[in-house]
Amino acid sequence: MLYVMTMIAYKFRFYPTSAQEQALCKMFGAARWAWNTCLAWRSAAYTLDGESVSGMSFSKELTWLKTLEPFSWLKEIPTVVYNQALRDQDKAFSAFFAKRARYPKFRRKGGPESIRFQLNQRTVMSNFRDGELLKLHGLGKIDVCWSRKMGGVPKMVTVRRDASGRYFVSMTVETVVDPLPQKTNAVGIDVGLKDIVVTSDGMKTGNPRHLRKAEKKLKRAQRQASRKVKGSNRRKKAVLKVAKLHAKVADTRADFLHKLSTGLIREYQIIAIEDLSIKGMARGRLSRSVADAGLGELRRLLTYKAEWYGRNLVVIDRWEPTSKVCSECGHKMDSMPLTVREWTCPECGSDHDRDVNAARNVLTAAMVGRTKGSAQSAKARGVEGSGAVPPVTARNQPR
Ligand SMILES: [Zn+2]
Structure with a gap:
């Protein structure tokens, strides 16, 4: 029988403490800053000097920037947060050059945010137990709603906040899947x-009734949001409501x-x-x-x-x-x-x-x-x- 090795992605919701929420807010901001600054630097280096620079070269600049007074706030955030964002940008550029993706975009504040953590495989025993424990650098223990076991140890953890303000961790593990016995139907x-x-x-x-109901609610909320004045607080509230219902549907x-x-x-x-x-x-x-x-x-x-x-x-x-x-x-x-x-x-x-x-x-x-x-x-x-x-x-x- 043939066994298939496959990467399976798991996504769990989690509830940060208020301290973690603040720390995450800073980390998201820092990752966004690193992404946007590096992107601007890259584009300028290319158009002005015809020079191509990578996220890793920006990482070296970052070490220097941290020693300057106006950028001392950079030191508050773990280096891994910047480096992972820069590595992701390098990947985004490789995809762009290979014509698999469009030119990387600037990240906008208030949209969905994400940062990634590499789990050190040597110390993983104290930071990760399948279905029980997850500790992340600079955040500590994460209150994850483990809905199932993953059957493996992840190398990378992505922390996300969606547009409706919910938090998730995503992890990918390699697992063996047993094929089902063949049928003829x-x-x-x-x-x-x-x-x-x-x-x-x-x-x-x-068509499940709860799905239909949620869809109806979403439509109504969308109509209501579109009637509010752009830029107003009421509009912002209505848009958040739409985002929440969207996520639910x-x-x-x-x-x-x-x-x-x-x-x-x-x-x-x-x-x-x-x-x-x-x-x-x-x-x-x-x-x-x-x-x-x-x-x-x-x-x-x-x-x-x-x-x-x-x-x-x-x-x-x-x-x-x-x-x-x-x-x-x-x-x-x-x-x-x-x-x-x-x-x-x-x-x-x-x-x-x-x-x-x-x-x-x-x-x-x-x-x-x-x-x-x-x-x-x-x-x-x-x-x-x-x-x-x-x-x-x-x-x-x-x-
Ligand atoms: Zn007939």
Whole structure:
């Protein structure tokens, strides 16, 4: 059996003491200062002298700056905070030069903030115990809400404050994932608004009421915020409220999609979904943002979980009129308005649930393929996950 070594990222909320909150505020400010000053220095050095300097050379300048009276405040912050920000900037520049990212931007006060700490692996025993203890340089013991064990020791800890003022630590550990035993079944899924997911087997997830409620609240808060005078205190308060509700909606949806994707991966060997842009074309403008955010996230989760557990994700990236075609006989209807939830095929007489029928067509498109069934067409359809698609015939398709 094949084992997959993979990096898993964990994110936990934490509650700083007021002293820690003050210290963090200074650290965030210092990291932002180092980032912005170095960025300005870099850009100037390049445009004026055609010279390229790195974050590490700025770090040396920093040591000198600290000896000057106007910059004595720099000494209050642990050096690691500056150095990590500068290292991150070096990485951002490498990504830019490799054309993987845009030119690094200046950091703005009041936006999301983050700093990173390297955990010294020699002294890690006294600073980190999985699910129990985390101590950070200059902050001391962190009151982390450990929701689970990570099964490893992180090398790096990122501390974040989001726009709504919540604090998080993120850590990445390397873990072995055991693939699940191979299966021979397959499923097609349709993503929508009424049900977040409908499968070709007829499973409907619904749209959790608490998520819908949170979304409604968010919309109302957004409307209210937009009516307040720009720059006013009321506006600031309303914007913070929007940020908080936004975070809540995102968390609720993420949690739901996590459970959903794990369930699908456990249950099926091959999972077929439609590509985001295709789905967007098939729908009106109004419903796009909400459902698409869900589909994009679901695809991301399914992609890496398929990789971990040895499953196959097939993404249909061709235009397929999944709602209009009868999944039994292939008869294509001229139109299929969104209001039609159930219909009967005039050709073969099959009764269809709109979404289940669409999900079945997604599965068919994935298995048969409109293209000529070669290895190349499998690639064109975007087979993701490890290994080749095992042979699945119409016989072992659950219908
Ligand atoms: Zn039919």
